[in-house]
Amino acid sequence: MANIYQSVIEELLQPAGVTINRNDPAGITVHDDRFYRRVLLDGSLGLGESYIDGWWDSDAPDEFLYRLINSNIEEQLKTNVKIWWQILKARMFNLQGRLQSERDIKLHYNTGNDLFERMLDKYMIYSCGYWANASDLDEAQEHKLDLICRKLKLAPGQQVLDIGCGWGGLAQYAAEKYGVFVTGITLSAEQERVAIQRCRGLSVKILLQDYRDLHGRFDRIVSVGMFEHVGYRNYDRFMSVVQQCLKNDGLFLLHCIGSNESRVTTDAWINRYIFPGGMMPSVAQIGRAIEKKFIIQDWHNFGHDYDYTLMAWLRNFKAAWYQIKDRYGDRFYRMWVYYLCLSAASFRANKNNLWQIVLTKPGYSEVYQSVR
Helix, strand or coil: CHHHHHHHHHHHHHHHCCCECCCCCCCEEECCCHHHHHHHHHHHHHHHHHHHCCCEECCCHHHHHHHHHHCCHHHHHHHCHHHHHHHHHHHHHCCCCCCCCCCCCCCCCCCCHHHHHHHCCCCCCCCCCCCCCCCCHHHHHHHHHHHHHHHCCCCCCCEEEEECCCCCHHHHHHHHHHCCEEEEEECCHHHHHHHHHHCCCCCEEEEECCHHHCCCCEEEEEEECCHHHCCHHHHHHHHHHHHHHEEEEEEEEEEEEEECCCCCCCCHHHHHHCCCCCCCCEHHHHHHHHCCCCEEEEEEECCHHHHHHHHHHHHHHHHHHHHHHHHHCHHHHHHHHHHHHHHHHHHHCCCEEEEEEEEECCCCCCCCCCCC
């Protein structure tokens, strides 16, 4: 049966220019023949899990995954009757369920600050950098921080709310460079601890708090890389909270990953191992959430910069692995490499976007000039 499954997979991969066991840098080497059936049964989840299990390798997993995503194999699966017949036979082969294999479903990105300190830039920004005129990750992230501050038209003395402040890099930068007062909120105690340390002595307040509990009024509000965790059922609530907290003449900047289609789920592998409950909004979903609340002043997409950012993180992660490998172990290494490569591939293939959206209340009276 393994040969049947292998022939189906090879047929699927052929239009993508991907080869198996042929010394192709962007191809794959299969170490365990159970790989073929597992991928047919479990799709993207099986592909990622079989990589963690060491059933296949690639010299360039990011390029392999890019070719896979770019060829729209998922659409082929929906329309190819021959392939569906083979999948049906694979499912019937074991009526007790799917391929039984050791899966640690409790494994998720149980990461620590020691990992992120080594993988990220000096500001510890865990979101897309801005690579126009940048030569390395530090410059790309600093350019992104300054781009945000200029889009928000920050001025000394303003009260700024940072929803999902991470390790406090943006709060630090805005307070130091623009003389504003920043309130940052996060749900991570580890991030809170580092952010407080990072911003010590600055006009910054870091709170361990949910966005739904926010009160007060702010001149500027910013949210970077947090909206992907809100969930489509809560988009309207999130925007209502921002509307209530933003002054009438204020500016709100939303920085988030965006999907080309409206979805209510995410990739099965990413959901299980990296971002449980994560979800990328679409233009339509954001539009419905801001209707009658905000006016769009600017919408900037630089999704390809996330490809560069993720590959920079991957290089940093690999270079520093020897320092932290005893804590995390080999399975975590393969999981993290796959996560970074899969994410980079999706942006490279234009399946995901990176949006910075500037919003104002309907009564905003100034003429907003876009900033790049």
